[in-house]
Amino acid sequence: MPVTKSTKLKPERVGTRSGTRLPDRRQGVTLADVARLAEVSEITVSRILRNHGPAAPATRDRVLAAVRETGYVPNRLAGGLASSGSQLVGVIVPSLTNIVFPEVLGGIRAALDGSGFQAVIGVSDYDLVTEEELVASLLAWRPEAMVIAGFDHTPAARAMLEGSGVRIAEIMEIDSTPIDLAVGHSHFQAGFDTGQYLLGRGYRRFGYVGHDWIADRRARLRHDGLVAALAQAGLSLLASQRIEGPSSVAAGREQLAALLAQGPKLDVVVFSNDDMATGGVFHCMATGLVPPQDLALFGFNGLDIGQALPTPLSTMRSNRFLTGKTAIELLLAQRVRPSQPQVVDTGYEILPGATA
Amino acid sequence: MPVTKSTKLKPERVGTRSGTRLPDRRQGVTLADVARLAEVSEITVSRILRNHGPAAPATRDRVLAAVRETGYVPNRLAGGLASSGSQLVGVIVPSLTNIVFPEVLGGIRAALDGSGFQAVIGVSDYDLVTEEELVASLLAWRPEAMVIAGFDHTPAARAMLEGSGVRIAEIMEIDSTPIDLAVGHSHFQAGFDTGQYLLGRGYRRFGYVGHDWIADRRARLRHDGLVAALAQAGLSLLASQRIEGPSSVAAGREQLAALLAQGPKLDVVVFSNDDMATGGVFHCMATGLVPPQDLALFGFNGLDIGQALPTPLSTMRSNRFLTGKTAIELLLAQRVRPSQPQVVDTGYEILPGATA
DNA sequence: CGCTTCTATGTTAGCGCTGTCATAACGCGG
DNA sequence: CCGCGTTATGACAGCGCTAACATAGAAGCG
Structure with missing residues (x-):
């Protein structure tokens, strides 16, 4: 009988019911597969891929070769869960067709560049209820920080933001008191x-x-x-x-x-x-x-x-670009909320032009 | 002694090393907390929150009340990992400041609306190497589908896209043969x-x-x-x-x-x-x-x-909006790649205007 | 040469959730 | 009052990865 014992890791993969999950699992390559091929333990592969902890050059080469050979793509859902750190920043803007918001996103991307973080963008369509849904939805990804345009939120959205414990930047205006950080101008x-x-x-x-x-x-x-x-x-x-x-x-x-x-x-x-x-x-x-x-x-x-x-x-x-950039820089520089809300003015200037 | 039983699930939480992970864990409320408060098992809470399987009205009310009381926000990293389905769609566009791309995103959002899916947007800045990095990075989130502007990809990016097994829409043009689906016009x-x-x-x-x-x-x-x-x-x-x-x-x-x-x-x-x-x-x-x-x-x-x-x-x-919308609709309607690449023409029309 | 200190790697135990397979309780027809 | 199909709930075993704690060997040192 192939009903062995289902011990240790996953011998049933082939045992119990000839690849129970294989047919539907298009996922494919996991750390374990790479580790097996490189003849090291999973944690070694993990460490090498993240440049975390020491590694013998020979091992490193073997592992990287195995990664290439298998076409391994790490699973960030698993990684984030294990390390309780998603490397994600949630961003909520009211619109993308008003060019000022893509410009803010440009600043955000610039500041995020090379940090390993990724922005998840939500668009509220200037609707506070939609915004509330987005807050819930983005918070569910356990972002490390959150950027949101404006001070106007539903009470529920505000409660979620406050309660989440993550750092929050409310951007584009500074005429009210923020939850945590405001970046923009009056x-x-x-x-x-x-x-x-x-x-x-x-x-x-x-x-x-x-x-x-x-x-x-x-x-x-x-x-x-x-x-x-x-x-x-x-x-x-x-x-x-x-x-x-x-x-x-x-x-x-x-x-x-x-x-x-x-x-x-x-x-x-x-x-x-x-x-x-x-x-x-x-x-x-x-x-x-x-x-x-x-x-x-x-x-x-x-x-x-x-x-x-x-x-x-x-x-x-x-300064839309600067606003986005500054918000991210400040958020990432200090990962816990300050006791006092902070306000940063990115200013504006008159362009004389020729129509007035 | 208040050390009632708390057994079964994770008794070491308090036992072994007095809250090893508690101090740094700002995460807070989990399914287990809600379950405890509502006096049901975790799986019951999970099912009720997902409208999955039967539930007695009384239980449902109790659970929902507990959710409200605790301010529980589900962890999608965990959910996605457990169910191997992230409810995510990856989108890569070259720019956000060229208004046509936000318009495409508008179509994508419209099609995604109410589907439970969320778009993760990457911006390549018209750079194929950046695009390749984005492909890797977005694929790491195990999206259920991927939308990418254009047919031009590095060989590595193409290999990742093809190998991922997820459905891919290459949008905005149809002058080449797509990996899976093309939506746009010539x-x-x-x-x-x-x-x-x-x-x-x-x-x-x-x-x-x-x-x-x-x-x-x-x-x-x-x-x-x-x-x-x-x-x-x-x-x-x-x-x-x-x-x-x-x-x-x-x-x-x-x-x-x-x-x-x-x-x-x-x-x-x-x-x-x-x-x-x-x-x-x-x-x-x-x-x-x-x-x-x-x-x-x-x-x-x-x-x-x-x-x-x-x-x-x-x-x-x-038709930028239509292009985005159509791509998502087709992708979500059929979750496995068709044997033959498919091409959809969203067309264009002459606006006579007054300058020619 | 015993002992500390690295360096390189492994073992263990989850992260928080969900699929799968029980199990319990309740009709209900014969 | 037995067996059977429901309905409601639970136990269990992971998903794929990583933190934390070993462990083993190679230096380093008096």
Whole structure:
């Protein structure tokens, strides 16, 4: 009878029921297979592959040859489980089609490069419930750190993040107190500075074109900052126009047309971001308005597209790449949460451009 | 004595060496903790959480309450290892800053939505060696399927992909034979069709503005298709200009200027994509050229920005979202590789626009 | 030459979960 | 009231890997 005894490791592989799991197991090569071929123990193979602990050159060569011969690919599920360290960083952003988020991811990747860590990206679509699901789902991979855009989370999501014990960076804004670490800049202040800058340039008759405030809370903060700067000078917005959907060049174009149709004579229009402002520039081009003489335009973000326009867009450049990079660097440098939440300002700068 | 029985499972936890691993283990709640609190076995909790197998309503409630109370988050590393199924799909794209890739990812996410699967994204930066590393790294997570942009891989990467046994979709192009599945459209044909379309509109004096062919092989295929169409009509490109770097609006603007400075009188310029073509439109605006009368411009991709221009860009629209979505749907519908590689054409269409 | 100190490798015991095979309890028809 | 099919639950044995603790041999040293 082939019902031997099922002892030690896995003699049944062939014994009990002629390869019980072989048919469906496409997995194939494991550490044990490599070890057998190289005639060493599994742990030796493991150590050599991770450059961990000493190893005789001869053994190392034998093992590496066996790895190559078998086409062994380590199983990180097993590795992570055994070492309780997944080498994973969870990242949650609201969108990938708004170019600022891929840019942040670029910074994250740059900082992760060579660290052995891998980013797992979740996209929330500006939806807090989706975000909560993503938090749960990413936490289930036992990441070593987590990066999430913004401060707005459902109570459940916040509880999970806090309770997870992993380091958390909330990025893109610093206008609230973070759970652990915030990296970004103040959108309120950016809006305020925009107002002051434009007032300094002599503009007095302000209009505003924006997009969805519920989803994009940061756009709203910039608006509020702008309004505050105007109020301080005894002024207010003469006209304002906002769509419910996401920002886009087409929306900016339409909304500026709608804003101008409202009537009040304006000398400057501030847009919620560069996409919208670029649309505004297009509207001016199509209708023969020449910025900044006929109408000044101001954006936010410092996107390439705005700078490549025939008349470069006047805007504020934020440091998306730096934000992502800094967040990861700080997270990995200190693996336990500090007692006090930390805030890092990656700043912004005015790009004068030629539209305001 | 509170040392009741706690036996069976892991009595040494407290016995042998007073919590050997407890201090450093921030992990916290495990299935066992939930099971203990709900007074059932671990497997029962596991089954209930996965809706797998029968469960008495009372037990289910007790378990769910315990989960809530403890804040339990399942460990997918352990789950994946035990069930040899990670519920992961690996995705490798060359870039995130070129908007077409986030759009593909959007399709992938849409198809994955509700399936319980999660995408792990790698970005190769148009570098095949980086891509190879990503293949190894993603395969180590034992994904159930893999999506990768393009057909160009190092031999090692190809071997890993083939040997892994998982289903592979090579997306964005269909001009070569895939390992398993290809989803996208023919870039050569798109270029050819562009040529035919423009010839049909009466253009005869063609110029070309492009970007990095080594990294972006698909742009080159479109160029080759265009040249083939011209050759068939006894024509050829009168002038051509190309940068080594990635495409951008600014680059398109500069390169069109350089192209026109070359001398030959042109009546149409074909660009490697819409970013470049938008830059071309900007150059015309800045220099007073009015498309299409003074110079016709043609792009590729059908991006929003091109359509929002004062004169909408004439271009070809490809279906990035559909490509991503289709790839995942086909991959998940059939979990074993078909004997024959399969090719799915997601097509493209001409957007007449107003610049050609 | 006995003893410490490396260096190279192995043994053992899980990591936290799930597949598989029991087992218990409950109808229910004959 | 026996046997049988359900339904609900549990025991057990790993998944593939690695931390922690041996162990064995080779130096190093007074």
